[in-house]
Amino acid sequence: MERTNGIPIFLDQLGLALRLARSSKLIDHDQIGRSAGQHGNDLLRMGLTIGQVVHDYGDLCQAVTELAVQLGAPITAEEFRTINLCLDDAIAGAVTEYAGQRERAIENQGTERLGVLAHELRNLLNSATISFEAVRTGRVALAGSTSMVCVRSLAGLGNLIDRSLAEVRLDVGIDHRERIAVADFVEEIAIGALMQAQARGLHFVATSVDRTVTIEGDRQILIAAVSNLLQNAFKFSRAEGNVSLTTHTTGDRVLFEIEDECGGLPPGKIDDLFIPFQQRGTDRSGVGLGLSICLRAAKSNGGEIHVRDLPGKGCVFTLDLPRLAPAALGVLDQRA
Secondary structure, eight states, X not given: OTTTSSHHHHHHHHHHHHHHHHTTOOOOHHHHHHHHHHHHHHHHHTTOOHHHHHHHHHHHHHHHHHHHHHHTOOOOHHHHHHHXXXXXXXXHHHHHHHHHHHHHHHHHHHHHHHHHHHHHHHHHHHHHHHHHHHHHTTSSOTTSHHHHHHHHHHHHHHHHHHHHHHHHHHHHTOOXXXXXXXXXXXXXXXXXXXXXXXXXXXXXXXXXXXXTOEEEEEHHHHHHHHHHHHHHHHHHSOXXXXXXXXXXXOSSEEEEEEEOOSOOOOTTOGGGTTSTTOOOSSOOOSOSOHHHXXXXXXXXXXXEEEEEEETTTEEEEXXXXXXXXXXXXXXXXXXX
């Protein structure tokens, strides 16, 4: 990649430019820009930053200057002018191409997100509509499995909307921080989680927590994070399996642990779980965005997500957040 574009080819172009400048011949500045543009594109595909694009050429200029001093070959004012013109062409070409390609990639990602969101909404709405119509017309019993399909679909719609709203808030940087009583927070989540578990034929339990325990963060985003972890646990747990939400506290941390019975994770797959659009099971409903959003939600509130595999049984996802110290409560009350 670097042999046909980037710094090596730029060095050849720079040497040619310096020779042409001495003979008063025209330098092909467009060719320098095009080659550098490909270099910018290469760096984007390699996952490097736009700063690296600029630093590459800046480092080269410094290296040329230092080499000239070491060799006792002073660079003339005209040569400096030629070098600066070529560097300007190269940096402009690389940065322009990098920025253009990145913008297109962001647009494509946005289009993909919108497409999969619409697809998922349509599937859930269709399931809810069809199952509700069967119950409404009396073709099936009100308390039968068809009504549970309707309940699951409506719960899925609610989770999808909550997840999408949380993603929007994270993308645009909306951060409404407040003091959150952990006991109330868990109770609010557990109500909806119990309904989802029952609709899927699963057993769910949430442990109580001391009502003095408090955290600080964006309530909507954190609720979406824990709800997504629970939805993920329900989705992959075995039939009639157990899912639990357990809250542990230390002097400075609050840990929300969601344990499922998915059977355990394949070897080496933990690092892939939080990659957008990656899914970890045969159930292909959803688009694999939930866990990546959970990780972003945790980090935006000063926390982390940890995963522990229970081979042959399941796994435990932990949302680890800072605990609000009792001394800070009065400060928050005054600020509110």
